[in-house]
Amino acid sequence: MSIAHYALRRIALMIFVLFGVTLITFGVTHVVPVDPVLALVGDHAPESLVQQVRKEFGLDKPLPVQYVVYIDNVLHGNLGISIADQQPVSSDLAQYLPATIELATAAIVVAIVVGLPAGILSALYRNRWPDQIVRILSLGGVSLPVFFTALVFLAIFYVKLGWLPGPGQLGTYTPAPPRITGMVVVDSLFSGDWAALVDGLRHLFLPAVVLGWSSAAIIARMTRGSLLEVLGADSVRTARAKGLHERRVVMRHAVRNALIPTVTVMGLAYGGLLQGAVLTETIFSWPGIGRYATISAINVDVPAVMGVTLVAALIYSVVNLIVDLVYAYLDPRIRFS
Amino acid sequence: MGLRSGLPPIAEMESEPALERRVAKSLWRGLRKNPLGIIGLATVIFFILVALLAPQLAPYNPTLVHLSDRLLPPSRAHPFGTDGVGLDVFSRVIWGARIDLTSAVLVVVVAGSVGTAVGMSAGWFGGWWDEVLMRVTDVFLAFPGLILAMAISAVLKPDLNNALLAISVTWWPTYARLGRGATLTLRSLEFVEAARSEGATTSTIMRRHLLPNAIAPLLIQATLDLGSVILVAAGLSFIGFGAQPPTPEWGVMVSDGQTYLMTQWWIATFPAMAIFLLVIAFNLVGDTLRDLLDPRLRR
Numbered sequence: 001m002s003i004a005h006y007a008l009r010r011i012a013l014m015i016f017v018l019f020g021v022t023l024i025t026f027g028v029t030h031v032v033p034v035d036p037v038l039a040l041v042g043d044h045a046p047e048s049l050v051q052q053v054r055k056e057f058g059l060d061k062p063l064p065v066q067y068v069v070y071i072d073n074v075l076h077g078n079l080g081i082s083i084a085d086q087q088p089v090s091s092d093l094a095q096y097l098p099a100t101i102e103l104a105t106a107a108i109v110v111a112i113v114v115g116l117p118a119g120i121l122s123a124l125y126r127n128r129w130p131d132q133i134v135r136i137l138s139l140g141g142v143s144l145p146v147f148f149t150a151l152v153f154l155a156i157f158y159v160k161l162g163w164l165p166g167p168g169q170l171g172t173y174t175p176a177p178p179r180i181t182g183m184v185v186v187d188s189l190f191s192g193d194w195a196a197l198v199d200g201l202r203h204l205f206l207p208a209v210v211l212g213w214s215s216a217a218i219i220a221r222m223t224r225g226s227l228l229e230v231l232g233a234d235s236v237r238t239a240r241a242k243g244l245h246e247r248r249v250v251m252r253h254a255v256r257n258a259l260i261p262t263v264t265v266m267g268l269a270y271g272g273l274l275q276g277a278v279l280t281e282t283i284f285s286w287p288g289i290g291r292y293a294t295i296s297a298i299n300v301d302v303p304a305v306m307g308v309t310l311v312a313a314l315i316y317s318v319v320n321l322i323v324d325l326v327y328a329y330l331d332p333r334i335r336f337s
Numbered sequence: 338m339g340l341r342s343g344l345p346p347i348a349e350m351e352s353e354p355a356l357e358r359r360v361a362k363s364l365w366r367g368l369r370k371n372p373l374g375i376i377g378l379a380t381v382i383f384f385i386l387v388a389l390l391a392p393q394l395a396p397y398n399p400t401l402v403h404l405s406d407r408l409l410p411p412s413r414a415h416p417f418g419t420d421g422v423g424l425d426v427f428s429r430v431i432w433g434a435r436i437d438l439t440s441a442v443l444v445v446v447v448a449g450s451v452g453t454a455v456g457m458s459a460g461w462f463g464g465w466w467d468e469v470l471m472r473v474t475d476v477f478l479a480f481p482g483l484i485l486a487m488a489i490s491a492v493l494k495p496d497l498n499n500a501l502l503a504i505s506v507t508w509w510p511t512y513a514r515l516g517r518g519a520t521l522t523l524r525s526l527e528f529v530e531a532a533r534s535e536g537a538t539t540s541t542i543m544r545r546h547l548l549p550n551a552i553a554p555l556l557i558q559a560t561l562d563l564g565s566v567i568l569v570a571a572g573l574s575f576i577g578f579g580a581q582p583p584t585p586e587w588g589v590m591v592s593d594g595q596t597y598l599m600t601q602w603w604i605a606t607f608p609a610m611a612i613f614l615l616v617i618a619f620n621l622v623g624d625t626l627r628d629l630l631d632p633r634l635r636r
Contacts, residue, residue, distance in 0.1 A: 013475070020476030028492060143617040145568055147575045148591055148609035155598050275481040279572050293484050294576055297491035305488040312481035320479075 006328050014317050019071075021313045025306040026070050030063065079310065080303035084296060089307035093289060097311065098182025099169060100288030103211065103281065104273040106185075106204050110212035111219055111269060116262070118216070119223025120255060126228065134220055141217030146276065150210045150283040157206060165203050167285035174199040207284040211276055215269040222265040227258040260330050267323030271316040367629040374628075377621025384615050388435040395428035399585040408601050418603035420593055422583075426604060429585035430611050436586045437615070440501055441566040445559050447505045452512025453555060457543060459513070460520030467517070474513045482507035483569060490578040497570075497586065500579035504569055508562070515558055519551030553630040560626055564619035571612055587612050 054060050061069070073080070079089035122134040157164040165171055169184045177188040177196045185204060188196035230236060231254050239249045277290035285291070289308050296304035368374050387394060403423035411418045417426035459470040482504070489503035490496075523529055523546070532542050571588030573579035580586035582593060587608040594605025 016472060017475045017479050020472065021479055024476065024480070028488060139617055139620055140613075143564065143568075143613055143620055145571055145575075145588075145591070145609060145612050145616075147572055147588075148605065148612070151591075151595050151598055151605065159599055275483040278483050278487070279576065282576055290484075293487060297487045297578065300491055302488070302492060305484070305491065309481060309484050309488060312484055313479045316481060317479050 003325075003328060007325055010321055010324055014321050017317060018314060021310060022071060022074060023067075025310050026067055029302050029306050030066070074310070079307035082296070082301055082304040082307075084299045084301040084304065089304050092292065092304065093307055093311055095182070096287055096289045096292045099184075099286055100274065100277050100281070100290060102183035102185060103204070103207055103277055103286055103288060104270060106208035107212035107273050107276075108215060108266065108270050110208050111215035112266060114212070115216035115219030116223055119220040119262075120227060120250075122220060122224040123227035123231065123258075124250065131224075134224075138217035138220050141213040144213075146210060146214065147279045147283060149213070150207070150280055153206050153210055154283070164206055165199070167283070169200060169203055169287060170196065171199050171203070207280050207286055210284075211273060211280045214276070215273060218269055219262060219265055223258060223262050226261045227254055230254045230258045233257070260327065263330065264323055264327055267319050267326075271319045274312050274315060364629055368625065371625050371628070373621050374625030377618045377625065380614060380618035381622060384434050384438060384618070387431055388438045391432050391435045395425075395431045397425035397428040399424065399429045399432040400583045402583075408597070408604075410601070411603055417607040418601065420590075420601075420604045421597060424583065426590070426607050429590055430587070430607050432585035433587045433590065433608060433611060434615075436497070436580065436584065437567050437571065437612070440497065440570045441563045444501055444504050444508060444566045444570070445562050448508035449512050449555065449559050449562075451505075452509035453516040453548075453551075455509070456513035456516025456518075457520045457547060457551070460517035461524060461539065461543065461547070470513070471517065474510045477507065478510045480507060483572070486569070486573060487576075487578050490573065495578045495581065497574070497580040497584065500570060500573045504566060504573070508566070511558060511562075512555065515554050516551060519554060520547055523547055523550050557623055557627045557630060560619055561623035564616040564623070567612060567616055567619075 051060075059066065077090050079093070081087070082089050082092055085092065118134045118137070122131045125131050154166065158166045170176055174196055177184065177191045177193040180187045180190050184200040185197060188194075188200055231250075236249060236253050239253045240246075275290070277286075277288055278294060279290075280286065281288045281290035282294045289311065293305055293308040295301075296308070368378070401424070403419070406415075406419050406423035406425075407421060409415055409419040409423075415425050415427060417430060419425055420429075455470055455474065459467040459474075485507050486500065486503035489506065490500045493499040493502075529542060529546055532546055537545070570579055571586070571591070574586050574588030575592045577592075580589050582589050590608035591605045591612075594601070594603075594608070597604050598606075
């Protein structure tokens, strides 16, 4: 199978899956015990108004027709009106998504910068003390409740030591840079606003570390495992037999091959960070879609929550698609199985 | 040399109970060489005992408010101190073991059996049935689990049962994939063919031959998942979509204690440590099981 053929097949599959996702979000929206019309116009609105709004939203039509209308709307980027703030859900999401992407990207950068070297170190010193330390730290990363680490880090580095700023994207006295991408760090870089850049990075640091820790743990474990496997492989033995320097053997031959499965894990971790962001964003008052989802769920703002769900599923599927394609490119065996 | 040269002739193969005893024995031997696995297992057993004996162990009623005993630091009378309304944190952590452990077991049993059944039937029957089931699985895998769980729980009314239902809905696909994979590998093996040619029914083959042989990866996954489910359930409760106060659930307790973290650290820290210890224990046991049961890692 050629790579283009494989890509087409994967894309077709993804579209099918996304249709399935809309079926479920539609289902959840329409079995809600909360009447969206009453929620919008209020309990005491006159019957005529209720009927009028019901008609306006097409809620008087049979379910299959409503689904077709829903799909048509979704395809045109219309995710409904948020009950809480009366704004289109799509414009709310456009408002909050950049902050989440900024946080998730920073977290995955932390995870890779820490996890990859840790994993390599762990494999090279298998069962000796560097390996044990990495093992303990990664066990902690996947076992500590992220909502508690977030609280403790804030208590130590913000309240107690005062080394880092508290919740939010920027300090109260730092004017926000002009909105270009919606990501504070990127925008301040574009507009050359150094004060905002420094303040934005300082605000980004703690939530990124809290969120990235568990991904760093997963990346470290994966790298260790696949590197150990590769170090025992024939190509590495040959390289050693040729008398190559051990460091060159590890870096050129082993790490490159060991990275292939790690790439997959990184992609999956990035997708996972989007939902891990729910707790982290809520605690750090980070104005992203995770916090938006939490607030919307508290208000039983169903269109808003389903909008977040749909967008998160879309991002996750696209990231997965990219990971699969990269994997297929790196390891041709995948395409044939 | 024949293909079967490494194996004993069929007539000499062990009977099932003898084989089981041997596997159990070798597992035990492997476990003894793995101190971290032992520590993990001991911790899990400890928490199970605490959960079972909660009424006997807890010195105070976990939900009876004593406003005069507010915010007391750890002492002989209150080993983990008291919280903002005078509840004994020690008693609540003990009762929490019961709630959090039961939650995790429920989700893993429900999601595990539904997922495994879906996956095994997909792998066994193949064809369009396999295609349909696995595409449905893909759809559920694409969902952001925590967000969907939050939405379901919010729509149905936030409480612990709805949260557990919501988590189960997002959790079964992993088991479907594992169950299908294992079934596909086993389906073509000789002993399954043999059972089929002897006229065994599908359900007999699945129960007697496929499930016992596919159990290792499922068991490893389930053990690791017990830890992850505790984290997710506590996280949902922490933001208000799971157990509701004053339920003695660990996530609720951390949430209760967050405003006091700088002054009365014990309120949030003890339940958080309980979560941490139990999750780390499940991870240690899961890792050890994987080392022992996964033949690729057995060196």
